[in-house]
Amino acid sequence: MLGFLSQSITRFRHTGAVAPSGGRLAREMVRTIREHDGPRRILEVGPGTGPFTRRILDELRSGDSLDIVEINPFFCRTLERRLLEPFRRRHPDIPVRLHESPIEKADLDGPFDHIVCGLPFNNFPPALVRSIFRTMIDLLDERGDLSYFEYAGVRVLKAPVAGARTRELMRRHHAHARAMARRHAGDRTLVVANFPPAVAVRLRRHGT
Numbered sequence: 001m002l003g004f005l006s007q008s009i010t011r012f013r014h015t016g017a018v019a020p021s022g023g024r025l026a027r028e029m030v031r032t033i034r035e036h037d038g039p040r041r042i043l044e045v046g047p048g049t050g051p052f053t054r055r056i057l058d059e060l061r062s063g064d065s066l067d068i069v070e071i072n073p074f075f076c077r078t079l080e081r082r083l084l085e086p087f088r089r090r091h092p093d094i095p096v097r098l099h100e101s102p103i104e105k106a107d108l109d110g111p112f113d114h115i116v117c118g119l120p121f122n123n124f125p126p127a128l129v130r131s132i133f134r135t136m137i138d139l140l141d142e143r144g145d146l147s148y149f150e151y152a153g154v155r156v157l158k159a160p161v162a163g164a165r166t167r168e169l170m171r172r173h174h175a176h177a178r179a180m181a182r183r184h185a186g187d188r189t190l191v192v193a194n195f196p197p198a199v200a201v202r203l204r205r206h207g208t
């Protein structure tokens, strides 16, 4: 928690939150992985200190694989030490790979059945958001899905105190999220028991 907070202060644009996500949100973010029978290829993007990673590792069984992409070396070291090395010792037959890289440049071998994404999109310029979504959708299997989250009511809470530039950015983020949801059969689940309350969004590669 302190590690997360210090990274949030020094690298707020990348980290985008003051606390790691809670257990309820993590559970919702991995729901379709849990419901999937058979071997699963999973990609996690932006794990931070690993609240979603922990849940994903709990779900993994023989035949599955997990790739993780994290831009921040501090979070990579923490993840390796706390979660990944102990997991590999217990399950040497399940491949778990950590890529220390921005997702835009990661060398990944898709397709993936499930992508779990923790990136703070509201902190990114719209062109970068569009390009990251394109990358992730292209990495999905035909029947794959992508889960990401946003904090509930950010626009409503921020709009009255934000300047014109921030309001315009928020409007563009919101328009992009709506377009993605239309194109990719998006659904949204509100998770009130998170700090702050969040909405888990799920997109499918194919909207039908």
Ligand SMILES: C[S@@+](CC[C@H](N)C(=O)[O-])C[C@H]1O[C@@H](n2cnc3c(N)ncnc32)[C@H](O)[C@@H]1O
Pocket: 014, 015, 016, 017, 019, 020, 021, 045, 046, 047, 048, 049, 050, 051, 052, 069, 070, 071, 072, 075, 101, 102, 103, 104, 117, 118, 119, 120
């Ligand atoms: C809001 S934190 C989320 C951490 C964790 N998933 C959670 O929910 O608590 C965002 C994470 O995304 C990482 N990140 C930001 N930009 C990234 C990028 N372009 N590629 C990969 N990771 C990135 C940050 O370093 C940070 O770990």
